[in-house]
Amino acid sequence: MGLPTDATTPEAVGDAANAERVEEVLDRLRESGGRATTSRRILLTALFEEGPHHTAEELAIEVQRVAPDVHLSTIYRNLDELERLGVVVHAHLGHGPATYHLASETHGHLVCEFCDAAVEAPEDFFAELMDAASKRYNFTIDPRHFAVLGRCAACAQASLETPTN
Numbered sequence: 001m002g003l004p005t006d007a008t009t010p011e012a013v014g015d016a017a018n019a020e021r022v023e024e025v026l027d028r029l030r031e032s033g034g035r036a037t038t039s040r041r042i043l044l045t046a047l048f049e050e051g052p053h054h055t056a057e058e059l060a061i062e063v064q065r066v067a068p069d070v071h072l073s074t075i076y077r078n079l080d081e082l083e084r085l086g087v088v089v090h091a092h093l094g095h096g097p098a099t100y101h102l103a104s105e106t107h108g109h110l111v112c113e114f115c116d117a118a119v120e121a122p123e124d125f126f127a128e129l130m131d132a133a134s135k136r137y138n139f140t141i142d143p144r145h146f147a148v149l150g151r152c153a154a155c156a157q158a159s160l161e162t163p164t165n
């Protein structure tokens, strides 16, 4: 057969690969002097499995499914600690609470003010703006921290189709 020997189905990659990545992060955590507690392991698993853009409260619900005695305040403390250790970063996508990303999976965001749809844009997408801010104002933009707000294609289309008079 023409398939490479290391071919894996997407399903096979799923949980086992996530578990491995969680262990890698926990190793890094220990190396930087952090403790790999059970609640942190569960929290990281939720971050890897649920994808980005989850608030602390949403992550708490996921963690509490497995460990009901982990309080929201512990989740906040753990997120702070993971952020300090460079494992996790937060982003503000709009008016709501911050959402959390693994530091290895960050990107910028274009968020629709009308329907909250988020487009993920790689950091190089912001390169010209970062360059201009640096040259003109000697200002260093962090494109991962705040979203650029506007109107998505679907909402722009809908506003054209809705007569205003």
Ligand SMILES: [Zn+2]
Binding pocket: 052, 053, 091, 101, 107, 108, 109, 120
């Ligand atoms: Zn994101």
Ligand SMILES: [Zn+2]
Binding pocket: 090, 091, 092, 098, 145
């Ligand atoms: Zn912030």
Ligand SMILES: [Zn+2]
Binding pocket: 112, 113, 114, 115, 116, 117, 151, 152, 153, 154, 155, 156
């Ligand atoms: Zn929209």
